[in-house]
Amino acid sequence: MSVRIIIERAGPLCTIQDHGREGLLAHGISASGPMDRAAHRLAGALAGAAGEAGVELTRAGIALRVEQGRLRIGWAGGAFTVAINGEGQVWPGGATLAAGDRLSVTPGPRGNYGYLRFGPMLDLPMVMGSLSTSTRARLGGVEGRALAAGDVLGFVGEERAALSPSPIALQEGPIRFVWGLHAENFAADVRQRFVEATFRVTPMMDRMGVRLADEAGVFAGASILSLVSDPILPGDIQILGDGTPIVLMRDHQPTGGYPRIGTVISADLDRFAQMRAGDPVAFEPVSVEHAHRLLRSSLS
DSSP: OOEEEEEEEEOTTOEEEOSOOTTOGGGTOOOOOOSSHHHHHHHHHHHTOSSSOEEEEOTTOEEEEEEESEEEEEEESSEEEEEETTEEEOSSEEEEEETTOEEEEEEEEEOSOEEEEESSEEOOOOBTTBOOOBTTTTBSTBTTBOOOTTOEEEEESOOOOOOOOOOOOOOOSOEEEEEOTTGGGSOHHHHHHHHHOOEEEEEEEOSSEEEEEOTTOTTTTOOOOOOOOEEOOTTEEEEOTTSOEEEEOTTOOSEEOSOEEEEEOHHHHHHHHTOOTTOEEOEEEOOHHHHHHHHHHHHO
């Protein structure tokens, strides 16, 4: 029997995401993919997911109903409130739903992004090697757009055995970064103040980037000039002409003409993505070698 779910409610920017489409920046297309990759993987393990794609939901959550068949769903990321047919469930976690069952995810105390992964594979067309939605490029997912009430998602294939992995350990402390290509464009005292100051996450955030409030005025007096555009990476800390720092995220533009003082390391980018507006942010420099060791450890 085929399996289908219908979206009954979708918060802003709920999208389909998988591993992303790497290697296409030369064509002006960023990789996309989950904002919190570790949470995406955890939800997949809890679902026994046969495929890589799932739903990335934002703080407002989502509600869906199983229209036909049965499937297992796993959820993780941040700290949301989840219920099946009105009965509260543990987050992160997973369950098998049958036709007529409703799942609802509503805001919780922590995080910006949650993930729903499914046992069978989403029946959606592959675009440039990925199902990930890029709303900027109008690629992937459901017609290259965010999910909306009334969307029907179908599934194919068999589920795998669900796992019971350990929840993601909450980390604290500064966000670690490596000095960037343009770090020397900033005076030594500015670089020093950058690693000593505390910034603040602003409400101006999306999958493209997160603006920070420079309350200590680290970059207020800096003479920052536009540069010849060159390639951008997720995690790049770009300083705009008015001194505003922006951390670029998964749907970043392919190139940028403002200097990047550093790049948030991959091992900390998930944690940064889950920081809410008003949260304080401090930065700590590490070597490239140390960043590589942390990345290998996070993937093991």
